[in-house]
Amino acid sequence: MILFTSDLDRTLIYSRRMMAMYPIVDDSFIVETNLSQQPRSYMSVATYTLLQQIHRDFHFIPVTTRSVAEYKRIQGMVQLQAENVVTSNGGTILRHGQIDEKWQHTIRDLIAQTAVSKDIVLQHFDFSNWQTTSFVLVDELFYVCKVDIEKIEHDVLYDVIRQFADLGWRVILHHTKLYILPLVLTKERAVQYLKNEKNYTVHIAAGDSMMDVQMNIEADFSFVPAHGTIDQADFLQHDHIHFSEKTGLAFTEEVLRFVMSKSE
Numbered sequence: 001m002i003l004f005t006s007d008l009d010r011t012l013i014y015s016r017r018m019m020a021m022y023p024i025v026d027d028s029f030i031v032e033t034n035l036s037q038q039p040r041s042y043m044s045v046a047t048y049t050l051l052q053q054i055h056r057d058f059h060f061i062p063v064t065t066r067s068v069a070e071y072k073r074i075q076g077m078v079q080l081q082a083e084n085v086v087t088s089n090g091g092t093i094l095r096h097g098q099i100d101e102k103w104q105h106t107i108r109d110l111i112a113q114t115a116v117s118k119d120i121v122l123q124h125f126d127f128s129n130w131q132t133t134s135f136v137l138v139d140e141l142f143y144v145c146k147v148d149i150e151k152i153e154h155d156v157l158y159d160v161i162r163q164f165a166d167l168g169w170r171v172i173l174h175h176t177k178l179y180i181l182p183l184v185l186t187k188e189r190a191v192q193y194l195k196n197e198k199n200y201t202v203h204i205a206a207g208d209s210m211m212d213v214q215m216n217i218e219a220d221f222s223f224v225p226a227h228g229t230i231d232q233a234d235f236l237q238h239d240h241i242h243f244s245e246k247t248g249l250a251f252t253e254e255v256l257r258f259v260m261s262k263s264e
Contacts, residue, residue, distance in 0.1 A: 002058040003200035004259050005086075005191050005215060007207035009064070010227065012051065012252055013041040013074065022227065022248025031076025043076060044249045050256035055080045057263065059198055063187050065089040065179070065211055067139045068099070089181060089211060090190035091141040103193060107185065111141070115168030115182040118143075122180065124167060125160050130178065142181040149176060174209050174229060188214040202262055206255045216241055223258070225251040 006012055013031055014022070019042050029048070032041035043051070054060050062077055063086040064070075071087045071094075072078055085094040091107055093100040115121070122135060122143065133146040152173070161171045165183065172179040187207075195203065205212070205219035208228035213235075216222035222241045224230050225248075232243040244251050 001198075001200045002054075002259060002262055003061070003195065003198055003203045004054055004058055005061045005063050005203070005205045005219070006255070007064060007187075007209070007212050008062055008066070008071075008074065008077065009041070010208045011206050011212075011225065011255075012047070012062075013043055013076070014248060015041055018227075018248060022250070024249045026249070028249070029076075032074040034073070041074060041076075042249075044253070047249055047252045047256055048076060050253065050260060052080065054256060054259055055082060058259070059083075059200055061086060061191065061194060063090075063191060063207075063212075063215065065138075065187075068092055068094070084194050086187060086190045086194070088139040088141050089179075089185055090187045091139055091185055093190055093194065103190065106193075107189070108141075110184050111168075111182045114184050118182075121164070121167060121169055124163060127178070132176075135180075141185060142179060144177055144179050146176050147173070147178045149173070172210055174211070179211075186214060187211060188218055191215055192218070204255075204259050204262065221258070221262075223251070223255045227251070 016039060019028065024044055026044040026046050028042045028044050030039045031043050034040045060082055061084050062082055066087055068087050071085065083096060093103045130147040130151050131145050132148050135143040135145045137143055157173065164171045168183050170181045170183050203219045205216050205222040207216055208225050210229060213230055217238055220240060224241060224243050226245050227247040235241055244254055246254050
């Protein structure tokens with residue numbers, strides 16, 4: 001049995017802006033609307049059909065940094081009714097749509113033991129000169145805000161990363177978003193928790209960002225898109241990680257067809 005764990009945004013689903021950057025020939029359709037019921041995310045007919053088949057035949061676990069509420073707005077994913085879903089960058093596991101209380105307590109206890117309190121961590125650096133929006137606390141676990149990357153001096157950012165690591169927190173700049181997360185709050189930790197109870201022979205993973213790196217490393221095969229933010233030069237020793245030349249939904253289709261091929 002194949003286990004397929006995949007990031008969502010910029011890996012399986014794409015915003016309108018991303019669709020414009022990487023247009024496709026195939027028909028696309030809306031898999032998510034925003035709170036105003038306007039289109040927010042898309043897949044192609046081909047990729048959604050493949051994903052439906054993978055969900056039906058294998059273990060498919062969506063893995064996202066989105067909050068639980070944000071995940072539930074992706075109608076196309078919710079309609080698949082995946083048995084397990086990882087949200088909140090590993091902070092929440094859904095089982096048939098319900099929160100796994102055991103994992104909820106386990107990860108929160110670990111955070112409490114290894115990181116300074118979320119109530120004071122932002123006091124250790126003044127981010128206001130970088131920010132274009134206020135920090136949002138996601139599912140009571142980590143912070144995110146939008147920033148003006150032109151105002152961020154990289155040597156200062158590296159100092160902040162080191163400073164916050166000493167506090168048990170991780171600072172990640174991803175495009176125009178700045179994430180402040182507990183070091184132990186990771187996608188791969190939640191995935192490993194679920195892997196321990198799955199009967200599978202091959203683990204395939206996909207993800208485009210630094211928050212997906214360790215999940216990709218721990219899989220048997222993994223995929224990174226050409227539009228991703230993971231630097232291939234840093235992972236040359238991991239020959240099971242495929243750095244694709246494809247972007248957007250063409251990349252997504254490549255990954256899904258590979259997953260299907262492993263069943264042949």
